Amino acid sequence: MISKETIEKVFDLARVEEVIGDFVQLKRAGSNLKGLSPFVNEKSPSFMVSPVKQIWKDFSSGKGGNAVTFLMEHEHYTYPEAIRYLATKYNIEIEETVETDEDKEKANEKESMYLVSEFARDYFHKTLLKTDEGQAIGLSYFKERGFTTATIEKFQLGYSPDSWDALTKEALGKGYQLEFLEKTGLTIVKAEEEKSFDRFKGRVMFPIQSMSGRVLGFGGRILTNDKKAAKYLNSPESEIYHKSKVLYGIYHAKQAIAKLDNCYLVEGYTDVIQFNQSGIENVVASSGTALTADQIRLVSRLTSNMTVLFDGDAAGLRASLRGIDLILEAGMNVKVCTFPDGEDPDSFAKSHSFEELKAYLQDNAKDFIQFKASLLIKEANNDPIKKAEMIRDMVNSISKIADRIKREIYIQECSRIMDISEEVLYNTLAQIGKKELAEASKKFTEEKKAFEVLKNNDELVPSKIDIQYELEQKIIEILLLYGNQVVDFEESFMLENDKGELEEIKEINTRKVSEKIYLALQVDEVELTNPIFKNIYDDLIQYHNQNELFEIDKYLSQVQAEIAEKITDILMLEERDALHKWETKQIVVKPKEENIAQYVNETLLTLRWFLVHKIIEDTKKSVSSNSAEDNSELLTNIKDYLGLTKLIAKNLGRVLARF
Incomplete structure (x- = not known):
């Protein structure tokens, strides 16, 4: 660590x-x-x-x-x-904490595997570009595929020499251990024969990277017509490479996926590369393996939308649809796009401009239910039995969707496409066994009516402002921005004079802002009601008491992610004013720091007023519910509290309306 x-x-x-x-x-x-x-x-x-x-x-x-x-x-x-x-x-040397020997060994082993994989990537890339064999065979192949020099550099494509141990010899000569060459699968070791040879000899190489860019493994394509050898060969499973948890191209695609809020899923390495070269960067590949839940989770960190791209004449298209159910189960939205017969994503992107490719994807991406229906209708061929099975298949996909609104919309769409009643489809959903849909058929009529009422109600009821939430948030903001500052506060308190009357006394006290807030809330016996704000408040008070300086960036580095995010939201609320350019509209936004003491006092007094008002209202309710009893004491309390609200209003210098 x-x-x-x-x-x-x-x-x-x-x-x-x-x-x-x-x-x-x-x-x-x-x-x-x-x-x-x-x-x-x-x-x-x-x-x-x-x-x-x-x-x-x-x-x-x-x-x-x-x-x-x-x-x-x-x-x-x-x-x-x-x-x-x-x-x-920033050129900072990373120090690791003390770990057990087992932890160190495991961490060192993984790091060694990463390092040998990165060495292999560089070796293959250099061989491709700098050797006669690499240029004549590997580089020629990539050029034939239409890949530019910039694209080859971007994806660090390479070539493994058609020699039994070229990489292994080079790596050992550079000081890399055979143990890690074997564990990464780069070298195959025959212990009984005391021989070792390169796994990827005579292949063009595609480095497979993690989301952070580290090399996990390789894909290698053979260029000869050797029928005994697999066309594509991947690194074996290892401590750093688990093919079911990796998507090819995710490192280069992640920013585009997040920004465009969509991910295109293809099958092969060259599909990803050709799309990238054409200008479509939000694309990844499952690299010929069946799509897995772990791979879907990688994408779901970036977007909730996925478009699956299929070849026009893809074999086993029906089986590939199982991946769509997995995507739906993960709570994602799915579209499907197929290419014309004889075309795949690679060839289509190569023969079309960026604008043509972009337009094709937009115009031909179908919702999964439409795509599945069009595919299955061909199979059913007017056979009632097959049609029934097809409908059950479609409903089975819909059952994977957790969101009830989406399910209802897809049921309506399925009903329209297949010309079958929604009630029957809901019954089918229940039969599939989803717990939350066991009573879907019974509730359908009521839910539909409620949905129609909501849909036809154009009047939006404005949400009531949570005054206490706003005030508690202000207190946290003050502690974050000014908690460490020492300020002169005008403080007032009630003192009995010679005549026995209560008289307001004012005096100036110099205090840290955090101390002022803490004392004020203690006197009033007030605790923040919002659990997140209370957590932040307690931590900030303790931090201010224990530290002379308060640096926000250092403080943020030691709190939980959820708390850090909330703190950032609070701190940046006032910065939003700068985006509106109020000064160009002759509106002056007065900085709070011009009079911190006044801002603190106003916030605390307003909170006090709000809480007193709540007590008054609660007391009034008690009087109403106890109408048959003597409520003189309660009425006296109300009178005293009303007097206190007048005093608060006087200190604030304004008339306060009821909350």
């Missing part, structure tokens, strides 16, 4: 504006920087970076955080991967 000291160094040196500036074009906006969202398509900037606070916020997608969370969101790194990326960027 990466040591705490290394992580602290990373947060000390990493500048959020520098890190994000490598991926997003930023322009100055006052003390902040702004740019177009890297997560959604937009024309007006909604992405804000605060160099002072060392955080960012994307108001379009709702994402936000620090430099590490940006890399996790944008590059889809894990937390350790993001830390390692920043350590490399």
Whole structure:
């Protein structure tokens, strides 16, 4: 594991504006920087970076955080991967924490396998471009496929010499161990014969990368007509390569998938590469294996939409539809697109321009239910028995969908296409055995009526503002922005004078803002009601008490991801004003820091007023429910509380309306 000291160094040196500036074009906006969202398509900037606070916020997608969370969101790194990326960027030496011998051995073994795989990638690539054999055989093949030099570089395509042990000899000569060459499957070792030879001899090579870009394994295509040898050969399963959990091209596709909110799924390496070269980058391949739940989960981290692309004359198309059910089961939306007879994604992309390819995909991508129906109708061929089986097959796919609204829409669509009643389809769903749909047929009429009422109701009821939520959020904001600052507060309290009357006394006290808030809430015996805010509040008070300095970026680095995200949202609320350019409309947005004491006092007094008002209303309800009893004490309490609200209003300097 990466040591705490290394992580602290990373947060000390990493500048959020520098890190994000490598991926997003930023322009100055006052003390902040702004740019177009890297997560959604937009024309007006909604992405804000605060160099002072060392955080960012994307108001379009709702994402936000620090430099590490940006890399996790944008590059889809894990937390350790993001830390390692920043350590490399800022030339920080990574220290590992003390681990058991077993942990160290396992970590070292995996790292050694990664290193030997990356060596092999470089060796194959260099052989392709720099040797006579590589150029004559491998490079000629890729050029025939229409791949440009830039594309070959991007995907680091290579060639393995048609020699029994060329790679193995080279690797051993460079100091790599035979143990790891064997474990990665690059070298096959015959212990009894004391021989070793290259697995991929005489093949063009396709490196298979993880989402973070590390080489996991290889795919190799043979170029001879040797009928005994497999056309395509993949690395065997290993500690770092599990083909059921990997998608070819995911490293190059991840940003485009997230930004375009769609992923194209193809079958082979060259399909992915040709699409990329044509300008369609949001594409991955299952590399000839049946689609798995783990592969789908990789894509679901980036988008909830997948379009499956099939060859025009794909064999076993019916069997391939099982993958669609898996995608639906994962809660994703699925479309299907087939190419004309004799065409596959590779050949079609090669022979068409970007605009033609893009238009074809848009015009021919069918919803899965339409595609499945058109395919199965051909098979049924007016046979009633086959048609019944076909309908059950379609309903079986619909049953994989967890979202009830989507299920209802697909049932309606299936009913329309197959000319069969929705009630029958719901009964079929129940027969399939889905628990949540066991009573779907009985509830169908009521749900449909309720759906129609909602659909026809054009009036939207405005949501009521949660005053207490807003005030508690303000308290957290103050603690984050100004909690460490020392300010003069005008404080008032009631004191009995010589005549026995209560008199308001005011005095100036110098306190830290965090101390002022803590004391005020303690006096009023107030606890924050929102569990997240209470968690943040308790942690912030403790942090301020234990630390002289408060640096937001350091604080964010040590809290849970959920808390860090909420804190970022709160901190960036005021930055949204800069995006509206109020100054160009002669509207002045007064900075809170101009009078922190007033802002703190107003927030605390308003919260006090709100809570007193709640007590008054609750007391009134008690009086109403106890009408037969003596309520004189309750009425006296109400009178006293009303007097307190007048005093709060006086201190605030304004008349307060009831909440």
